[in-house]
Amino acid sequence: MRSPAVLLFLTLFAVSCGSSGVSDSGGVDTTIPDGPLGAGPYPVATLDINVTHPEVDDISYTITCLGDTATLLGGVPLSADQACTALADADVRTRLIDGAPADQVCTEIYGGPDIATIVGSHDGDMVNTTVDRRNGCGMNDWDRLLGEILPPATGITEPASS
Numbered sequence: 307m308r309s310p311a312v313l314l315f316l317t318l319f320a321v322s323c324g325s326s327g328v329s330d331s332g333g334v335d336t337t338i339p340d341g342p343l344g345a346g347p348y349p350v351a352t353l354d355i356n357v358t359h360p361e362v363d364d365i366s367y368t369i370t371c372l373g374d375t376a377t378l379l380g381g382v383p384l385s386a387d388q389a390c391t392a393l394a395d396a397d398v399r400t401r402l403i404d405g406a407p408a409d410q411v412c413t414e415i416y417g418g419p420d421i422a423t424i425v426g427s428h429d430g431d432m433v434n435t436t437v438d439r440r441n442g443c444g445m446n447d448w449d450r451l452l453g454e455i456l457p458p459a460t461g462i463t464e465p466a467s468s
Contacts (some may be wrong), residue, residue, distance in 0.1 A: 346374030348390035353426035391453035402433045413442030
């Protein structure tokens with residue numbers, strides 16, 4: 307005798323492995339997509355992002371893009387669709403995978419102590435990069451290049467004076 311859990315698993319497995327086409331269920335189309343993972347406007351990417359600031363709680367969230375689906379977990383004020391669309395951009399992909407160019411010239415304008423650590427994968431390439439706002443290049447990365455995957459900066463640049 308099989309346990310109810312085993313029977314439930316087998317039933318769910320059989321349903322998920324159904325064939326493509328129209329079933330006998332009243333003409334309802336139950337077609338299972340035949341396209342490969344990644345078919346769609348988004349890349350195949352999963353990024354874990356942690357944003358720190360010395361005066362506020364850390365923010366952690368995950369963006370997952372699977373070609374035709376976009377998911378954002380963590381309660382940040384971002385759109386999963388816009389984040390995955392941004393990740394399809396070649397400049398964003400290059401910045402995430404290669405990091406900031408070593409030879410770039412940056413203005414020495416301080417944008418705040420926000421630091422974002424981004425770890426994961428993007429179309430099979432490993433991502434492990436940091437974006438901060440300590441100079442003009444970091445502010446540019448945060449605001450323009452990565453603005454759809456990073457939340458707005460806190461805006462706190464100095465402790466309040468009394």
